[in-house]
Amino acid sequence: MSITLIIILLVVVALLLFAIEGLLLPGYGIAGFAAAACVLAADVLVYTQWGTTVAILSVLVSTAMVIGFFWWFARSKALDRMALNATIDSSAPTAAQRSVNVGDEGVALTRLALIGRAEINGKVVEVKSESGFLDEGTPVVVSAIDEAAVMVKRNDH
Numbered sequence: 001m002s003i004t005l006i007i008i009l010l011v012v013v014a015l016l017l018f019a020i021e022g023l024l025l026p027g028y029g030i031a032g033f034a035a036a037a038c039v040l041a042a043d044v045l046v047y048t049q050w051g052t053t054v055a056i057l058s059v060l061v062s063t064a065m066v067i068g069f070f071w072w073f074a075r076s077k078a079l080d081r082m083a084l085n086a087t088i089d090s091s092a093p094t095a096a097q098r099s100v101n102v103g104d105e106g107v108a109l110t111r112l113a114l115i116g117r118a119e120i121n122g123k124v125v126e127v128k129s130e131s132g133f134l135d136e137g138t139p140v141v142v143s144a145i146d147e148a149a150v151m152v153k154r155n156d157h
Contacts, residue, residue: 003049007042011062014038015069022073039066093148096123100142100150108138108152118152127152 017035025031039062047055099121106120108127112134118127120142130143131153139155 003045007045007049010038010042010045011065014042014062015065018066018069019073022070094125096125097145097148097150099123100125100145102142102145104142105155106140106142106152108134108136108140111136112138112140112152120150120152125150129153 014035017031017038021029021031021035043055043058043062046058100123104120106118106125108116108118109124110116112118112127112129114133115126115128116134117124118140119125120127120140127140127142127150129140130151134140134152134154140152141155142150143153144151
């Protein structure tokens with residue numbers, strides 16, 4: 001097998017290993033280090049075969065190829081397909097939240113800057129204010145319950 005063919009195979013293997021690092025095993029680094037070793041081995045073979053000038057050009061070309069690959073990968077749709085796009089818009093209700101019913105009364109324990117804590121039926125519950133900002137100590141009444149969200153408003157009576 002000729003040195004030229006070995007060098008080409010090392011570069012191809014390096015690109016495949018970089019792709020594996022980016023797509024299949026991100027964060028582990030094993031494939032990335034192996035790919036870097038392949039590139040380095042190819043550059044050393046170029047140096048021993050053709051000398052310093054060609055080796056410098058080889059290092060520049062291999063560096064440009066690696067940077068080009070990562071530039072292409074960052075702009076490709078592969079990252080969009082791998083990204084998690086789902087949002088979690090709910091949470092599991094706590095025992096205290098499940099014990100609250102519409103119409104129950106309590107008092108705000110923290111300033112309700114839309115979300116805070118209130119004591120309702122002797123239990124501390126995370127609540128959301130329907131009537132804007134409410135200061136600590138303000139009497140509140142449960143106006144609605146949506147899954148884990150307990151909505152309260154100022155209790156004016």
